[in-house]
Amino acid sequence: MAILVVLLVLLLTELGVSQTNDNDTNLLIGMFCGRNAVTSLPNFIKNRKTTLDEIRMQLLSKRIRFARSQALIAGDPVFATAQCRNYLSVDQCVTCFDVAVSKLINCTAANGYISYDNCFIRYEDFNEYYNDPYFLTDGSGLQYLSCGNQSSSQPTTFNQVVDIVLSNIRDATPKTFNFYVASTRQVISENATVYATAQCIENINQPICQTCMNSAYDKLNDCLPSTQGRFSDMACFARYSETPFFNDNQTIDITNVIKGHSSKLVAIVAAAIGGVALFILILVLWLLYRLRLRKKSKKTEQGPTDLNGAVHYSYKDLKLATNNFSKENVLGKGGFGEVFKAILDDKNIVAVKRIQVRHGGAKEEFENEVKLISNIHHRNLLRLLGWSSEGSHLLLVLEYMPNGSLDRFLWGAQRRTLNWNQRYEIIFGIARGLAHLHHEFHVKIVHRDIKSSNILLSDDLTPKIADFGLARFQPEDRSHVSTGFAGTLGYTAPEYVLHGILSDKVDTYSFGVVILEIISGRRSTEVRSFRSSNACWLLEDAWEMYENTKHISVIEETLNLNEYEREHVMKIIEIALLCTLSQASDRPAMSEVVSMLQEGRSLGKRQLTRPTFLRNEDRRIHIQAIQNQRT
Incomplete structure (x- = not known):
């Protein structure tokens, strides 16, 4: 029996199936x-x-x-x-x-x-x-119950799994701060996953929420063995389904809320199986376990095992998937190499980034980048799927973003197709991604090259920060590090350009510039037609308009905004200017920026001061000086 429990736990934690999110359905x-x-x-x-x-x-x-x-x-x-x-x-x-x-x-x-x-x-x-x-x-x-018309192929096990999920969300939802839970659980016999969520109305009390969740649990059990069910009451809503309707990274950890339930499924299954059935199940699970060990052993031979699910690919396979890195498959080019569209296993579309080897330490830097990205998981950060390192061939396999980069929607082929709400969601998503890098990861990470072309958009326009090739760890006991310049002019903070001082506030500055680009539809280095070529770029232009209380003119003319939306955009412009203040210490942390954006807060008692503007000639001089120092 002990062996059965161990094997079940191993399989519960390892046998996962990735599925397509279905939260766009709205029954x-x-x-x-x-x-x-x-x-x-x-x-x-x-x-x-x-x-x-x-x-x-x-x-x-x-x-x-x-x-x-x-x-x-x-x-x-x-x-x-x-x-x-x-x-x-x-x-x-x-x-x-x-x-x-x-x-x-x-x-x-x-x-x-x-x-x-x-x-x-x-x-x-x-x-x-x-x-x-x-x-x-x-x-x-008012109480509604809706059950699906398809039944599970393994009703006994499925019913037990769903019962565990529903009982967990029943007990956990009233105890969470916002009366909301989203959870998943594997159904081993069907190689499937049960997705479940529950939510009470925010302004009620815990006893009312608990009463409603008790009803939801009782009613949804009546749907079994249907593969999906929905319950709606005056005080709460609950739903379960085999089809995902929220993203995997949106689940709520309820282990600290629900104690003693995590092993309930194991106990039920173990108690329900006896005699010959038990022997057969143990044999099957043992064979599956051995197979998994063999696969894991094979992966260990291929490369490092501490990459959190990133798959090691052979150079030959990626060369084939990109059609020999053909020009037709090029998605983009950057200072560190090219990105190609690739098809793996004849069905999965991915992006393959080929790193250019320019010096002897390139491979070590590449491996650092792989370890860095493989440990970062956030909906607004591009996900690493795999990697390859054979000789001088250094490759990353990344999520494929069908909508390409943000700059295509600002001044490229998709220009003027984004409404204000979409632009705001992109701004907010970038802020959340940076806040995760700066404050939520176990070490502080500075990206160093935040710009519109490094923001990729998914099929639903979710922004994802890409290109961590320039990212650097910042020691927790130091406010900044001194380093040679790397980045993109027009987005880079003055203290970094002039003195090589790098901190997380460098990313904050770049983010402020990107906000202005999203709102105006202009490049950071673009000069208004009525100005001279040596006049000012977007940031200086925006600041002069703000000083003259005309910053509404920063907004792209084709955006058809109502009165409320115009007021909202004006606040966001002020936040952008706050992010670009001359003194790094005066700029807000990205966690604070997220709060300001989310809550619609104004600047409060903060006073905006004129940013430091670098002229074109100054930029060339300072960059040349930094390059001379490094040679």
């Missing part, structure tokens, strides 16, 4: 149009529109997933609440909200409710339900 779970009558239909419709418009603005401006509002003008009061799932982007949240509103406005009662996979909206003519969702005046309770 209507239920809708309710109440019985409370309105006094004046025109007044009611006006008040309801006011509250829903205000909620939408809150979702966009505060970048939140829960909002409420009220309108009391001329009688027929409306109190409204809306909430989106926490695994959604703001764009997805607002899209779901708009779809829900388009259906809910057909209801002419004084109270109504609609629930989707991705969000819900509720409005009433009383506000007591804000803190007690079960407070009703028309006697109607």
Whole structure:
């Protein structure tokens, strides 16, 4: 029995299957149009529109997933609440909200409710339900259950796995700070994964959340052995599915909240199996375990084992996958080499970066880069999939980004196709990626070359910071390190260009410049047509406009912004200028920038001061001086 438990634990932790995220689906779970009558239909419709418009603005401006509002003008009061799932982007949240509103406005009662996979909206003519969702005046309770029409091929084991997942999220959700949990668990017999999430309304108390989660657990168990189920109540939402609907890196670690449940599946399976069945299962698991050991041993012979899942490829395989590194497959070129589109195993599209060997220490630097990237996992940082090092052939296998780099959308083939909300999400995503490098990783990492061409966009325009070839570790006990210049002029902080002083605030400066590029659609080195060629680049231009309270002119003319959006962009421009202050110590840390962007905070008591501007001639002189010092 002990052997069975050990083998099960090993397989539970190692046998994982990567699947495509399916959180774009948005099934209507239920809708309710109440019985409370309105006094004046025109007044009611006006008040309801006011509250829903205000909620939408809150979702966009505060970048939140829960909002409420009220309108009391001329009688027929409306109190409204809306909430989106926490695994959604703001764009997805607002899209779901708009779809829900388009259906809910057909209801002419004084109270109504609609629930989707991705969000819900509720409005009433009383506000007591804000803190007690079960407070009703028309006697109607709202509870919806939706089960899938496909059953599991191994119902006994599947039911046990789902029961564990549901019991875990039932117990954990009321104990989390935001009443939200997303979790996964392997189903070994089906080589599948169960994805589950639960969420209570943010403004209720823990007992109400627990009551709702108890109902969700009981009801969703009625769906089994269906491969998916959805539950929606006045106070909470819960869902499980074999099809992923949130990303793997969005799961919530509930091990500290739920104790004693992690081995429950093992105990159930071990207790349920006996005699011949037990012997056969042990034999099968032993064979699988031996096979995995053999594969692991083979990988050990190929290369280092401390690369967190990065696969070692042969140069021959990558040469074949890129069609002999043909020009037709070139995705881009940089100071450290070329990037090629490649197809592995006849189906998987990846990007292969070929590193140019320029000196004897190139291989060592390459291996450092591999170790660096393989340990970084964040949705806004480009993921390393594999590597190859044979002689002078140094290659990285990276995620393929179908939308290419950000600069294509700012002044390239896709110019002027991004609306403001998309631009903001890109700004916010870059900030989160940098904050992870600077503050959330076990060592502080300075990228050194943040620019628009090093920001890649996924198929849903999620930004991912790429090209860690210039990244450097910064010792925790030092505010900066002195190093030779490497980076891109127009994005680089003055203290780094002039004196080689490198700190995380160098990335902050570059990020501020990228913000201005995203907002203006101009290159950092572009000079306005009415200025002389020796005048000023984008940053200086933006600062002069800010000094004259005309920084609204920085915004790209083709962006069709409403009044709120213009105010929002003005705040972001101020944050960009704050990031580019002359003194590195005056610039905010990227963790603070994330908070400012997320909360829509202004500069507060901070005062912006004129940045240091380097003229073209100065840049050439200082760069030449640094190069002379290094030779």
